[in-house]
Amino acid sequence: MKQGDAEGGCAARKGVTSMRRVRLDPYLIVLLVLVLPSLAPLAAPGYWYAAHDGRHSVFFLQMFDASIRDGALWPRWALHHNQGMGYPTFLIQAPLGFYVAELFVLAGAGITTAVKLAWLTGALAGAWGLYRLVIAWLTAHAPFTREEASGVHPLDGVRLAAMAAALLYTYLPYHFVGLYVRGALADTLLLAWLPWLVLAFDRLLVRGSAPGWPRRLGIAALVFAATLLTHAFALLSIAPLVVTLVLFRLLQAWRRRGFPLRTLMLAGAAGGLALLIYAIFLLPLLLEGRYLDQQVYVTNTYDFRNHFVQLGQYFSPFWGFGYSDDPAGANDGMSFQLGSVLVILAFTALFQVRRAERARAEMLYLLAVGSGLLLVMSPLAQPVWEAIPPLAVIQFPWRLLALAGFIFSVLGGLALWNLLPSPLPDARVAGGLVVMSLLAMLASYPFIQAQLAPVEPWREDGRAVYQFERQHPDMLGYTVWVTQPFTTTALSAAYAAPDYVETRGNAPTAGRLEIIAGRGQVLESYVRGSSAGGVVEMATDGVVRLNVYYFPGWAVTVDGRPIEPHPDPVYGAMQLELAAGRHRIDAHFGETPVRMAAMFVAAAALLVSMGLVLWPEGRHEDSGD
Numbered sequence: 001m002k003q004g005d006a007e008g009g010c011a012a013r014k015g016v017t018s019m020r021r022v023r024l025d026p027y028l029i030v031l032l033v034l035v036l037p038s039l040a041p042l043a044a045p046g047y048w049y050a051a052h053d054g055r056h057s058v059f060f061l062q063m064f065d066a067s068i069r070d071g072a073l074w075p076r077w078a079l080h081h082n083q084g085m086g087y088p089t090f091l092i093q094a095p096l097g098f099y100v101a102e103l104f105v106l107a108g109a110g111i112t113t114a115v116k117l118a119w120l121t122g123a124l125a126g127a128w129g130l131y132r133l134v135i136a137w138l139t140a141h142a143p144f145t146r147e148e149a150s151g152v153h154p155l156d157g158v159r160l161a162a163m164a165a166a167l168l169y170t171y172l173p174y175h176f177v178g179l180y181v182r183g184a185l186a187d188t189l190l191l192a193w194l195p196w197l198v199l200a201f202d203r204l205l206v207r208g209s210a211p212g213w214p215r216r217l218g219i220a221a222l223v224f225a226a227t228l229l230t231h232a233f234a235l236l237s238i239a240p241l242v243v244t245l246v247l248f249r250l251l252q253a254w255r256r257r258g259f260p261l262r263t264l265m266l267a268g269a270a271g272g273l274a275l276l277i278y279a280i281f282l283l284p285l286l287l288e289g290r291y292l293d294q295q296v297y298v299t300n301t302y303d304f305r306n307h308f309v310q311l312g313q314y315f316s317p318f319w320g321f322g323y324s325d326d327p328a329g330a331n332d333g334m335s336f337q338l339g340s341v342l343v344i345l346a347f348t349a350l351f352q353v354r355r356a357e358r359a360r361a362e363m364l365y366l367l368a369v370g371s372g373l374l375l376v377m378s379p380l381a382q383p384v385w386e387a388i389p390p391l392a393v394i395q396f397p398w399r400l401l402a403l404a405g406f407i408f409s410v411l412g413g414l415a416l417w418n419l420l421p422s423p424l425p426d427a428r429v430a431g432g433l434v435v436m437s438l439l440a441m442l443a444s445y446p447f448i449q450a451q452l453a454p455v456e457p458w459r460e461d462g463r464a465v466y467q468f469e470r471q472h473p474d475m476l477g478y479t480v481w482v483t484q485p486f487t488t489t490a491l492s493a494a495y496a497a498p499d500y501v502e503t504r505g506n507a508p509t510a511g512r513l514e515i516i517a518g519r520g521q522v523l524e525s526y527v528r529g530s531s532a533g534g535v536v537e538m539a540t541d542g543v544v545r546l547n548v549y550y551f552p553g554w555a556v557t558v559d560g561r562p563i564e565p566h567p568d569p570v571y572g573a574m575q576l577e578l579a580a581g582r583h584r585i586d587a588h589f590g591e592t593p594v595r596m597a598a599m600f601v602a603a604a605a606l607l608v609s610m611g612l613v614l615w616p617e618g619r620h621e622d623s624g625d
Contacts, residue, residue: 027159028131034163034441035127035170038448041180042116046452049459052323054183059464061185062111064090064098066505066529074280074599076553077530077589079505080465084491084512084527085549085573087477091284092292096229097189111460115185122192123175127166129195130406134162134413136199137359140206157420160433165413167437169195171444172405173319173339180450181321181334186231187399190238193227194406200224201242204270205249208263217270218612224274225609229281233394241369241403242271248365276605283598288552293478297395300474307396308379309336315343319447324396329379335447336398338408341440345412346370348419356418363414370407373400461502466495481550481572489571490514490547505529511547513585516575518542523582533586538578546574546587553595556587 041048048054059080067075067090075098078089090098100121104114138158169175169191178188200220207216224242228234246267253260275282296302310329313336322333338346346367353363375381377397385391394400416436458464469476473487490511494500500508509525512532518540525534532548548554550567554574557563565574565587576585591599 025159027163028128031127031131031163031166032124034167034437035123037441038170038176038444039120039123040448041450041452042120044450044452046454047112047116047459048180048183048450049453050451051181051183051321053185053187055459055464055468057115057183057185058112058460059468060089060093061098061101061105061115062460062464063505063529064095065102065105065111068102068106068529069504070529070531072530072589075530076284076595079507079527079529079532080462080495081469082476082478082549083466083469083486083489084462084495084507085489085547085571087549088288088292088551088553092232092289092294092297094186094229094232094234094281096226097186097231100189101185110455112455118185119179119188122189123170126192126195127170129192129199130169130409130413131159131162131166133195133199133202134165134410135159136202137362137410137414138162138417140359157417157433160437161413161417161420164416164433164437164440165409168339168342168345168412168440169406169409171339171441172342172409173335173337173444173447174401174405176444176447177335178402180448187402189230190227190234191402191406193223193230194238194403195410197223197227197238197242198245198410201245201267201270202249204266205246205253205263208253208260208266213266214612214615217266217273218609218615220267220270221273221277221605221609222613224270225277225606228274228278232281232285233399235278235282236390236394237400237403239271244365244369248361252361273605273609277602277609279598279605280602281598283601284592284595287594288592291480291551293480293482296474296477297393302395304385304392304395304397305382307398308382309374309377309398309401311378314338314374321451324398336401338401338405339444341436341443342405342408342412345415346408349411349415352415352418356414358418359414363411363418366407366411366414370404370411373404373407376400377404458500461500462507463495463500463502466492479549479551479567479572481567482570483572484570486571509534514545514547516543516545518578518580520544530589531587533584535582535584536578537582538580541577541579544576544578544585546576546585548574548587550574551589552592553589554587555590556585558583558585560584 049058060078063078063080064075066079067077075095076088076090077086079086081087081089097118101114101118104117105111109117135158138161175188175191178184200223204216204220207213227238250260250264253263306327307324308329313329313332316335316337318337319335320333324332324334326332349363350367353360353367356363376384377400385397416433476487478485494508494510497508502508505528507527509527512525512527513522513534513536515522515536518538520536520538520540520542523535523537526532532546536544545568546565549572550565554565555562556565556574556576558576558578563576565576567573568575574587
């Protein structure tokens with residue numbers, strides 16, 4: 001054969017391979033369609049503002065959007081908190097979920113609609129990821145030996161089992177707790193990342209330093225970083241799950257061919273790059289979070305000792321919209337059940353694992369990790385939580401139900417496939433898996449409900465924050481410069497005014513500037529997402545208070561010249577000493593040396609990770625990657 005013919009044949013084969021890669025998977029399409037009924041309340045005209053964090057998910061996004069529009073590409077300030085004094089909310093709230101919702105806001109969606117669309121995106125992404133993960137684990141390591149019969153191919157059974165697992169995951173009762181009972185955007189979006197994170201690290205660990213490792217390394221780092229940036233407690237809860245996966249795969253490789261040092265180094269590099277990207281959030285939190293009174297986030301309502309899960313609650317059919325408000329755990333107002341179908345499949349896996357034809361090792365791993373998670377959430381684990389103080393940041397041990405639900409959903413898919421007879425007899429096998437998928441949906445159907453309320457304009461502006469803080473004054477956040485707790489400020493009256501009007505963070509400003517020493521008058525004032533100021537006319541030398549919390553990062557100018565503000569000794573607001581005359585005051589919340597260093601480190605790690613993903617060698621991998 002001539003060289004040109006050989007090259008042409010190679011190109012043709014590559015073209016066919018490319019076409020195969022972009023071919024739509026009918027099983028995936030059916031799966032995504034079957035996910036939609038679980039999201040029916042998202043299509044309703046109202047919203048569940050009464051959910052535990054339902055209001056937060058909306059007004060956090062509103063303030064995030066206001067800062068974006070005020071020029072803050074990485075928002076940290078939330079202008080409406082603490083009766084208008086503001087707060088560096090996004091210093092302690094991981095922002096990636098808000099970035100997802102912000103894309104919809106910038107595309108023209110309303111704030112509440114954008115939150116709903118973010119949940120829709122997360123649910124579809126999570127189902128897709130779990131589908132891919134189960135297929136990967138059932139088709140790994142060895143070719144199929146089961147016979148084709150009566151039109152049923154073994155891979156069809158794999159896809160159907162993966163679809164059933166993804167539906168178990170989507171219709172997980174705790175998923176509906178996060179969506180409709182708690183209304184917690186960041187918590188729920190973590191479910192979207194978990195399957196992709198495990199899949200990315202599993203590919204990296206199983207294939208090790210085989211060709212294409214730079215691309216696998218870069219993908220694992222980026223997915224891990226995205227997971228960490230979705231919720232502040234992910235580092236303490238999900239990172240240990242990744243560590244268990246690494247240890248599991250390393251032990252497997254060690255038993256077969258000796259200690260896989262290169263694979264360990266690749267896993268360490270992926271984790272290291274992810275942490276360096278995460279530095280953009282973690283470093284300011286660690287070094288500047290000390291200026292915030294954070295005890296409110298780990299005591300009283302948020303004390304982990306009050307939120308363990310009793311054994312019976314994993315199996316209880318109870319459903320409610322209340323809170324985890326019973327320290328004894330017997331009469332909590334919300335559900336912590338795993339789901340009947342998931343429990344049945346978990347017990348099935350326990351008894352079949354020794355004879356499992358596929359993914360036996362993975363099933364053992366999932367059983368061990370899942371059982372460990374159930375134990376860690378129970379009162380038996382209280383000494384462990386008390387021995388490791390950082391765990392208090394998780395607040396609610398039952399939050400780990402997200403990980404347990406993920407683990408048992410994957411296990412359920414593997415168990416379903418291993419229940420199939422060998423060889424495959426006829427199309428009734430496919431029918432059985434379809435029935436199991438529908439059963440998983442129907443078992444959780446009663447939980448697809450939300451307490452809807454109309455989407456009124458005040459729900460999407462500063463009045464929502466004001467009303468929440470009036471109802472829950474214990475939720476006001478203080479800085480270390482606040483020496484006297486308060487429940488109202490000079491700005492409270494503006495929020496309560498019947499003529500309140502706000503446009504994208506441009507809120508009423510009455511009380512924003514106050515002359516507290518000397519004589520003068522406020523001529524005008526303004527406030528935006530990450531800035532505030534105005535014009536004053538001083539008849540004498542004096543002191544003006546800008547009613548915004550003092551915090552590192554505020555850059556203040558008077559008549560265009562930088563000036564150093566000082567914290568008010570009582571309320572922690574910014575105070576400025578001014579000479580007689582007319583002065584323009586402008587304050588903008590920007591960066592500090594810590595934040596700049598963190599951004600530089602994160603940007604460098606992000607570029608390295610993206611460069612690895614685009615590494616030319618990755619183009620020669622097989623279609624399975």
